[in-house]
Amino acid sequence: EMQLVESGGGLVQPGGSLRLSCAASGFSFSGYWMSWVRQAPGKGLEWVANIKQDDSEKHYVDSVKGRFTISRDNAKSSLYLQMNSVRGDDTAVYYCARVSVVLMLYASTHQSLDFWGQGTLVTVSS
């Protein structure tokens, strides 16, 4: 059975740091791009960051660039999000998700988030 289990959330003061983890099982973790997506309380979904299978590419939403770092350990089937200089608007449930890449007609590839963890809540407050 496939599983993504996030941990590391909690209460952090503005300007502080937190490290989120996501433990994967039931699939070949090293074969997939992985993502972090967040959802502020009562709000919609926001993509945060992506990382390639071999760690050679990382991408971030503008609002977290220079503050957050995505990383992975394929030997441990784990994904991480290091959050530094956190702000109030970083308060959210953070989900890790697997990126599915499907080859379709005319050699087009379509990406989607086909499997998600249950999320971990990060609250930034003094």
Added chain:
Amino acid sequence: DIQMTQSPSSLSASVGDRVTISCRASQIIGNYLNWYQQKPGKAPKLLIYAASTLQSGVPSRFSGGGSGTDFTLTISGLQPEDFATYYCQQSYITPSWTFGQGTKVEIK
């Protein structure tokens, strides 16, 4: 960034109804459009990718359509377990994906 706008923001419907949710992109995105379902307190679930391809295991009452800038998600014969919030997401600009604001489907 590509902006995704869903309409309506919420709707009320009865079991058995046919429901259609719209999603409009701020620029042409071909068929690079995904739909997700989210129930309260739960993680989102992928329903449809590439605008109209049903994810494995998703009931056939869900269907997606459209291309370019205008897309739809249709639920034919709403079931009690379908009351949830639905999000569209563009995957045209990879990996800077953006989601719509969500459409909440409530029981009438």
